[in-house]
Amino acid sequence: MILTRLNTGERLCLSALAREFNVTERTLQRDFNERLSYLPIERENSTYFIDPKFLGRQRKSDIKPLLEMLGLSQIFPSFDELLFSQLNTNQIAPFLFRNIKVEDTTGYEETFKSITLAIQENRKVKFYYKRKAYNEVSPYRLVNDRGWWYLVGIHNSTLKSFKVLNLCGVTISKQLFERHSDIDRQVVEGTLVWITDSPTEAVLRIESTIASHFRKTSLFPNQQLLKDLDDGSLLVTASITDQKQIIPILKYWLPDVEILSPVELKQSLLYELQFSIEQLSR
Template sequence: MLGLSQIFPSFDKLIFSQLSTERVAPFLFRNIKIEDTTGYEETFKSITLVIQERRKIKFHYKQKTYNEVCPYRLINDHGWWYLAAVHNGTLKSFKVLNIGNVAVSNHQFALQPEIEKQVTDGCLKWVTDSPIEIVLRIDSTIAGHFRKTNILPSQQLLKDLDDGSLLVTSSITDQKQIIPILKYWLPDIEILSPAELKQSLLVVAQT
């Protein structure tokens, strides 16, 4: 069993003693692994507390400034920490490693149940200037799982095929976001495009 100090950046009793047990937990885990978090310990702490306090924040992310952001949850997805937050009315996912200069507002926001559901279902828009669009064929033996749940990042159902299989699309910013998921579902999932991702999966599958 992993210790908390290995999972959370700069884990200490003070930060956890400030968390309310009467509110929604600020953390969500998906296929937990360990990430080197030494570069953003203070950012992680600040965001953890504002999630509980339901306060809007402002921060810099990939050379852009994001104002009036409503932080919902910190998500550990395959070892990487992401902030699920609403910006300009859209639920987005920000990699915590790239968040800087966090400023906390005095203004609070009300949690929206439909947004909470999107967060737990993984319906997040990854913030990037150059998203990678992926098209996959899901075998009929596992297609039901993908119809019921958004297993892939920004998953969209494209078409039901005559043989019971399914065409889906996904949008990512980094191959690391999806390679472990695809490997888990092999050999019942096929990448139709892009070719680079298909080659990367073949290499990983052989290791």
């Protein structure tokens, strides 16, 4: 929102923004000086604005840091060859994303805003998750993993993830926490195991006809290659804390994926398929 207002030529007063977004002026100053430092922002006392000669422009050098901050830079093969500068014109955009899996977030907009604010101000939060109270959680990032939003943070000295959909009663504490670069790196690089209390490991057999897709990319949550079989198929494992993390992916790749374990996951998938068939038969 701030970026849009700046790019339309609006002059933003720090104190007014602080009241509007219910944050401190110090937080906003840090955003202008660090997060938005790649923009040609001018300052007069406590008022920020974009140099008029840059208004409405959108350059490759502008959008690259933004994509990197959001973890989206690897979507595009090259920044040198892509004409990002044309995205703000009346021409048809050269890029189009289709069939992106996203959840319905309308039910937790305020929760999302509160967590975002806590992350920006390095403040601890407390909340209820699946009827259990979690106090003094240090929120690091809101991560969208395969279309689902998760809060990733430190609780009881352990890195955990919580599906935002299942959070309730989120309260921002006055207590600050110190961010650690190694934790940030672990979240960004995707090496963490999505855990709440204990993850479930699924063992899957991938048919040879689609095996190449799974060799190139981790399509399942926390996917690990277990074994290359003689017939060209693969054995892989996936670590999940919620069956909704993996069932939509399994349904997409059927019938070329077989669940070897756990039995509960196979039963849940069968139930989903039977329910879908009943719905179509009505």
